[in-house]
Amino acid sequence: MNSFSRNTMYSLLNQFITVSIPLITFPYVSRVLGPENYGTVNFAISIITLFAIFGGIGLVGYATREIAKYRDNIEKLSKAFLELFLIQLFLTICVFVIYLLFIFYSKEVNTNLNLFLIVGFTLFTNLFTFHWFFMGIENFKYITTRDAIVKVFFVILIFSFINDKNDNVLYVFLNLTSLILSALLNCWFLIKKIKIKPYKLVFRHHLKPVTLALIMSFISTLTIQLNSVLLGSIAAKENLGYYNVGLKLATMIVNIISSGLLVMLPRLSYLNSKDDTNGQVNIMKKTSSVLMFFSIPASIGLFLYSKQIILLLFGENYISAIIVSQITAICLIIMPLTGILYNYIYSNNKEHLAIITMIISLIVSISINFLLVPKYLFIGAAISFVVVELVKLIIYIFFMNRLNKEMSIYSHRYIKYFLISTFTLVIPYLVINPSNGLMTTISMILSVCSYFLLLFILRDPFCLVLFNGLKTRLSKE
Template sequence: MNSMREIRHSIKYNAVMNMILTSSSVIFPLITVPYVSRVLNPAGIGAVSFAQSIVSYFSLVALLGIQTYGVRACSQVRDDEKELSKVVEELIVILGMSTTIVFICYIVAILFVPRFSDDKPIFYIFGIALWLASFGVEWFYQAIEQYGYITIRNIVIKIIGLVLMLIFVRDVHDYTFYGGIVVFTGYGANILNILRLWKLIKFCPLNELNIKRHLRPMRYFFISSISSGMYVQSDIVILGFIASNSVVGIYQLVSKIKSMLMMAINSVVNVMLPRLSYYAVNDKRQYKNLLTKNIAFVLLFASAGIAVASLNGAAIIDILGGVQYRGAITPLLLILPALLFASINTVLSQYLISSGREKQYAIVNFVGLLTSIIYCLTFIPLFGASGAALSSSLCEFTALIVRCVLSKEFISRIISRIQIWQAPLSAVISGMITYYSTVTWIPNNSFMHILVTCIIFSLLYTIALLLMRENITMAVLKRIVRK
C-alpha cells in the first residue's frame, strides 16, 4: 500500500490541478452543449435533464451524506493508514446497504409513476448512475488530496465521452444515447476509483469493522445532503412536473451555464475543505486565514462572472443553444445573482462542516429546501423557466442569510479582514462603463461580442480593483513588481 504522505501535495498544487479540472469542465460543455442542443432540440434535452434530476434525488438518499462526511472523516485520520483503511471500508459497507434499498424503490417508482413510465428507457439508463455514484469513493480521494489523479482521470473520461457523443448522437431520436453518455462522463471515472482503491487501502475482515460509530455523526450530514441536493435540483424537478420537456430543455441550458460559472468560481475554494478539516484540529490560525482567503476569492471571481455573463447573455445563449433557445435569455439574467450567493454559501458551509457544526449545517440546508419548494411552487406556475431561475436566486439568498446568522460568531471575528464591497462595486462600475461604451459599435457576431466585451471589462475591472486597493489584486501586483 502506498504511503499517503508520499502522494499528498501542497495547496497550490491542488488548486492548480482543480483549476485544470474546472477548465476542462467548462471547455468540454462549450464543445458538447452547442452540438447536442441543436441535434436533440429542447424536448430531447429536457427529457434527459428531468431523468437526471430525478435520479439525483434517489442518489442523495443512497449516499447518506457520505460524500461530505467521508471527506471530513478520512481527513481527520489520514496520517494513520490503518485507521484510514478501516474508515473507508466501513463507509463502503454502509453505502452498499443503502444503495440496494434505494435502487429497489427507484425501480418501483419507474414502474408506477406515470411521469416516469413515459420515458422508461432513459430512467433505466440513469439507474446505473445510482450504483456508480455510491461506489465512486470520490470523498476518499479528496480527503487524501489526490487532485492530480482526479484531474487526469476526469479529462480522459470526458474526451472519450466527447468522441462517443459525436458518433452516436446524430438526430432528435438519439436522446437515449445521449443519456447513456451523460452517465458515462459523469460517473464512468468512478469505476477507475474503485479499481485504484485496492492499491491504496488495506481491507480488513468485516467482523473487525465498527459501522455503528459513523451513524450518529452522519445523521446531520444525511439531512443536509438531501436538503441541499434537493433544493439545488428542485427547480428542474418541479418545472418538469408542471411544464413540458421543451421548457425544461430551455431552462436546462440556463442551469448548465450557471453550473459552468459556479465551477469556475469555486475552482480554488473546493480544494480547501480537506485542509480546513485538518487545520480545524491542528492549526486554528491557518484555519482562519484560509477561510478568509476563500471569501476574498469568491467575491473577486463571482462579481466578475456575474458582470461578464450579464453583458453577454444573448451571445452566450446563441452560441450554446441557437435560435431555439432564445427564451433562455431572461432566465439566465435572473439566475446570475445566485452565483454570488451560492459561492459565499459554499465557504460558510466549509466553516460549519470543518468546525464540527453538522447540526447547524443540516438546519440551513433544510431551510433551503423548504424555501426552494415554496419559491418554485409560487413562481414557476406564473413565469415558467423565468420563475425557476428567480426561485433559484431567491433560494440561495435566503440560505445565505440563514448561514450568516448561524456563523455570526465566526464572521464577527474575521469581518474586519474582509473587503466586502470592493470587488462587487468594481464589477458594477466596470460593467456599466463597458456596456455604455460599446453598445453602439460592438460586433453582432456572438464570438466577437464576447471577446471584445471580456477584454474591455477585464481591463476596467483590474484598474478599478487597483484603485480600490483590493487585497488579492494588490498582492498579485506586488509579486509581479518583485519579479
C-alpha cells in the first residue's frame, strides 16, 4: 500500500471516529439540553468560529501547503513551522482581546456570559492543534490516534457529567477540557518532528498569502455561519436547534465521504512543487469518481430516511429538523465536488480565484438569508445553505475549465450511480415502508446490499476494488 492510499485509509478512519463520536454524544446532549439551550450553545459556537478565523484557523490551508513543500528538509521545515506558529500566536492574542470586548458589551451575550467566555478560550487550544503541521508532513496516523484518544475521553466526560437541561455551560467547559488534552498531546509529539533553535526568521514573505488566507477563510466561514448567526439573532433559540440538528446530520455524512480530501491538499501541493501535472490529473479524476460512488446513494438515502433517523436519535422534540435534513441532503453530492475543486485551485497558488468564488457566494448568501430567514426561519436557512453551496460548485467548475480542461471532475459513472441508487434505495423503501427501528434497519441493509451487488454484477471498477480488498483481508485471516 503506497503512502497516499495509506493516508487516505487513516483519514477515512479518522473521519469515521470524528462522526461516530458525535453520533453517540450529539443525540444525548441535544435531548438533555433541549432545543433552546442546545440552540444557545450553537449560537455561541457560530460566533467564536468567526473570531477563530482571524485567530489562525484561517491559516490551516496555507500553512499545510507551506509545510508540505519543506517536509523533506528538516531545517527549512522547522523554520517554516516557527514562523507560522508565531504569526498564529500574534493573531490569537489580538483576536481574543477583541472577542472579550465583544462579549462584555453585547446585550445578546450578557445573559450567557460564562458560556461565551469559556467558548472563547478555545481560541488558544486551536493555537496548539498544529493540525496543519501534521497534515503537511502527511502524518495522518498520528492525527487519527490523537483524535481517537481525545474523543473517547470526551465521551466519558459527557455521559458522566451532563444530565440536566441547564448543563450547557458545563458542556462547553468539558469540550474545552478535551481540547486542552489534545493540545498537550500535540506539543509532546511535535517536539520529535522539528528542531528548535535560533533561526533567522523572516515573516515578510508570509504577509500576502497569510492575508489572502485569512480573507478567504473569513468569507467562507461567514457564508456558512451567516445562517446560524442571523437565525439565532432574530428567532427563538429552538429554531437554531432544529436547523443545526438537521444540518449536522448532513454535514457529518459529508465529512465521512470527503475524508480523502484531507489527504489531497498536501499531496497536490507536493506534486505542484514537482510540476507533476499528470499526477494531479490522476488524483483529481480518481478521487471525484470514488466520492460520487458513495455520495450519490448517501444523498438519496438521507432524503428518504431523515424522519426515521431524527426520531430515533433525537426524539419528538426535534421533529421540525426533518425538513432541514431532507433539504440539505443534496449537499452530500455538492460539497465533496466543491472540496475537490477548491483543493486543486488552492494547491496551485490560485487563491484569487477562490476569493472571487467566496465573495460571490457571500453576496448570494446575504441576499438569500435576509430574504428567506426572517419569513421561513430554519427552513429558509436550510434552503439558503444549499443554494450557496451550489453557487460555489458552479463557479469553481467555470474556473476549472478555464485553467485546465483535463482536470474535469465529471464522469459518465455519475449517471450510473444515480440510476442504480434510485432503483436500489427507493424501491425497498416504498415496498417495506419502514415505520419502526427494525423495519428501517432491514430496509437500509437491503438497499446497501442491492446497490453494491448490482454494481458488482456490472463490473464497476471501484466496487471490484472494494470486493477484492475485502476478499484479500478475509483470506489473510
